[in-house]
Amino acid sequence: MEDFIRELLIKEAIMARKNSYCPYSGYAVGACVQTADGRNFSGCNMENASYGLTICAERIAIGKAISEGAGRIVAIAIAGGKKDADVLDEAFPCGACRQVLREFGSDDMQIIVAKSETEYRIFTLGELYPESFGPDHLS
Numbered sequence: 001m002e003d004f005i006r007e008l009l010i011k012e013a014i015m016a017r018k019n020s021y022c023p024y025s026g027y028a029v030g031a032c033v034q035t036a037d038g039r040n041f042s043g044c045n046m047e048n049a050s051y052g053l054t055i056c057a058e059r060i061a062i063g064k065a066i067s068e069g070a071g072r073i074v075a076i077a078i079a080g081g082k083k084d085a086d087v088l089d090e091a092f093p094c095g096a097c098r099q100v101l102r103e104f105g106s107d108d109m110q111i112i113v114a115k116s117e118t119e120y121r122i123f124t125l126g127e128l129y130p131e132s133f134g135p136d137h138l139s
């Protein structure tokens with residue numbers, strides 16, 4: 001994946017972060033997935049007064065992609081930090097999101113953990129979620 005495509009994913013994740021609904025944690029996250037057919041889908045975290053119903057930005061973005069007929073996910077950019085922070089954290093995907101990413105991608109999926117459009121680290125799903133259980137185990 002070329003740098004400018006990666007930076008576009010990050011930009012969309014940062015834009016999605018602005019819509020974060022996080023009145024309880026104050027931690028705003030945006031994510032943007034790229035699908036194998038070249039489309040991008042972004043999402044933000046969505047908290048709930050019944051805390052367990054909170055949905056992460058990654059799973060919102062994945063759900064949007066799948067509901068629009070996208071097949072496989074090849075990359076995801078994640079941007080997170082305190083709601084009003086000027087400087088973002090490195091917001092890694094939680095365990096639940098790693099499992100959901102596993103459902104729609106392979107070990108070489110790129111996971112871009114971004115503090116800004118130019119400051120980020122790239123991991124593969126296999127690095128962040130090794131020896132995982134997935135659809136291939138049930139086929």
Ligand SMILES: [Zn+2]
Binds near residue numbers: 056057058095096097
């Ligand atoms: Zn998550």
